[in-house]
Amino acid sequence: MPVRPNTAVLPLHRFSQINSMLIRIVDCAAVGMVVCDMAGSLVYANQAFHDILGHGAEVPSGILDLVHAEDESAGRQHLQRLMRGEADEYRGEHRFRHGDGSPLWVAVAASVLRDEQPDGAHYLIVQVASIDRQKKAEEALAYSESRWNFALEGAGQGVWDHDIRTDTMFYSRMWRIMRGIPPDEDVDGDQQKWLQRIHPDDLQHVLDNVEKQDRGDEDFDALEYRERKRDGSYVWILSRGKPVEWDADGKPVRTLGTDTDVTRLKTVETELAAEKERLRVTLEAIADGMVSTDTEGNVVFMNPAAEALTGYTSAQALGRPVDAVFTVFAGETGTPQQCPVAQCLKSAQVVSIDDDMILIGPSGIKREIRCKASPLLMAGDVLTGAVLVFQDVTQSRQMQRELAHAANHDDLTGLPNRAAFDRLLNKAITTAANGDGHCLVYIDLDHFKPVNDTAGHAAGDRLLQQVAQTIRDSCRSQDMAARIGGDEFAVLLLDCPAAAGKVIADKIIRAVGALQFDWAGSTYQIGASAGVTTITATPASPLGFMGEADAACYAAKARGRSTVVLFSDI
CATH class of the missing domain: 3.30.450.20 (PAS domain)
Incomplete structure (x- = not known):
């Protein structure tokens, strides 16, 4: 593709996102095409424009500077009317300044490219064809x-x-x-x-x-x-x-x-219009929110998905700083976070945020989002703005949390499961090697099987839920209770010596023994036996300590049930 001197990028919603096929059409067109802002500054010119006017790398920065002195009055007047918004289009013949300084007759077709919003025109498109020979x-x-x-x-x-x-x-x-x-x-x-x-x-x-x-x-x-x-x-x-x-x-x-x-x-005009319409329909159909900004971070375009997610309409957002409509907070702390567009414009690099980020709209609705800000670069790596793309990931992250919870907790009782308990036990063993003391309590229910066999599994499940809640309520806030088998539970007592561990285990056993379980008009009473062991630097394995606590629990059952035995006492 030929190099276009003194060119820059139009904002995404007007020129820079037109696909590569359309860019090739425009660059290869025999008709000279120029885009300038409403102040007359050139921001784009195709190769035919340079060929027709013969300016090479010395193209003037303004469209009015191209009008030859011999035609300055009429040519400037018509173009200035368009730039002032007094007319929408103009066609005429004028003398433009050739690269060698001579006047060149050209047919001029100029029109104002208006934004869909009430604030009016944004760019002036000028097409020129040499009519010097026919003139x-x-x-x-x-x-x-x-x-x-x-x-x-x-x-x-x-x-x-x-x-x-x-x-x-x-x-x-x-x-x-x-x-x-x-x-x-x-x-x-x-x-x-x-x-x-x-x-x-x-x-x-x-x-x-x-x-x-x-x-x-x-x-x-x-x-x-x-x-x-x-x-x-x-x-x-x-x-x-x-x-x-x-x-x-x-x-x-x-x-x-x-x-x-x-x-x-x-x-070419028809193809441009069709491509513009395809681009508009595509952007409106995308489910991700898309916001385009200028180099100052002000909004120049929003698609319907962005309107729905932010709670602002395009009319409300256009011209405002992007962080005024894209207001984000840290999900865990709730502290305000900087919009990634600012960092993107500063570094001219892609900025992605996949961490815990909350978008809050004017209605107060909170959405967990994932977003990416990308710089808009033209030829010569000239930065002309940024594009922010973001998705509502509230449901997917909630599902992830639910899956993570399910992977670490018992479905019936809601207590941590054996895998989660083993991970915490490993950490406790590590700290025990540094001198901290912990206790492990192994609990096995007494007389549970008759309830399950007589009243049925539904009754057994409900009883296990009550037992789990009783054990949890009997522990300290820093302790971890888990269900590790059918009617077997374990409790990790952090920073707890053996004597204190036995006291807490006794409390649990008494609480379980005091349960009155009513089901289908009948009342059932169960009990529990517990074994307690102290976590030390050795044997340094969850299986070893679980074996000690289990052995102490077995000894408690042998001594008449509904009692607590320390492993060190057997």
């Missing part, structure tokens, strides 16, 4: 009919001459060729027959404006329409003309003009 050819008409006819044909211009007095038309050889008519064929100049060849969608426009051309209306100097060729296809015609003879009363009696085939230019 010079038109000047040669005054000297020799043969010379101007040859020059215009060489420039690909069809000439027409309307004698208003007789309502007759003259058409040049090239005029016929561009319509697929044999060069030497006579053409009936009757206006009605010409109008029959006009595309139905353009006919009213032609009828409304053809008399303006005949009158030489100063506000109208070009007529654009589609005309049917001999093969049935249509050619886009740009017809320029003005009166060249007047009667004694000053009324025009003869109009002379040229027609230009602008089909290729109109094709």
Whole structure:
């Protein structure tokens, strides 16, 4: 792709996100294309523009600087009207300054690219095509009919001459060729027959404006329409003309003009419009929120998903700092967090945040999000803004938390499971090697099986839930109780010597023995036996300490149940 001097990127919602195919179309177009802001500063020019004007790497920074001094008054006036918002489009012919300083006649088609929001125009698109040769050819008409006819044909211009007095038309050889008519064929100049060849969608426009051309209306100097060729296809015609003879009363009696085939230019315009519409539909269909900013971090575009997630409409957000509509907080602490766009614009690097981040909208709704801010860079790594993409991950993170909880907890009782208990026991063994003392309590229910066999598994499950709650309530806040088997539980007593561990174990056994379990009109009472061991530096394995506590529990059952035995006492 050719290098474009002095170019920059338009904001995402207007130019820079147009896909690569469209960029190739514009860069390869034969028509010069320029985009400038409403102050007139150039931000983009395609290769054809540089080729036509011959400026190379010395392109002026402003569109008004391109107007040649000999045409400064008229050219500047029309472009400034567009820049001030007094008109939406303009077509005309002007002399622009060539790279060698000479004037160059160009056909100018300028239009304002307006934002969808009420705040109006953002950019000016100017298309130029060199008409220098045909202009010079038109000047040669005054000297020799043969010379101007040859020059215009060489420039690909069809000439027409309307004698208003007789309502007759003259058409040049090239005029016929561009319509697929044999060069030497006579053409009936009757206006009605010409109008029959006009595309139905353009006919009213032609009828409304053809008399303006005949009158030489100063506000109208070009007529654009589609005309049917001999093969049935249509050619886009740009017809320029003005009166060249007047009667004694000053009324025009003869109009002379040229027609230009602008089909290729109109094709590019159609493709641009279609691509813009595809881009708009795509952005609206994306479920992720997308916000585009300028280099100052002010919002220039929001898609519907971003509106829904932030709680702000595009009309409310446009022009405001992005952190005013994308307000985020740390999920764990609730402290305000900087919007990643600021860091992205500062470093010109991609900034991703996958950690715990909460987005809070104006209604107070909280959403857990994941976001990424990417810089918008043009040729030469010129930073022109940033794009923020974010997703609502509230449901997925809640599911992750639920899965993590399920992986570490017993489904029935809600207590930590054996795997989670073993992990904590390993940590306790490590700290015990540093001198901290801990106790491990192994609990096995007494007389539980008869309840389960008599009242059923549903009753057994409900009883286990009550036992689990009783054990948890009997422990200290820093202790960890877990279900490690069918009716077996374990408690890790942190920073607890053996004597204190036995006291807590006794408390648990008494609480379980005091349970009155009612089910289906019957009352059941169970008990529990417990073994206690001290966690030391050895045997330094969860299995070893669990074996000691289990052995002490077995001894408690042997001594009559509903009692506590220290491993050191057996």
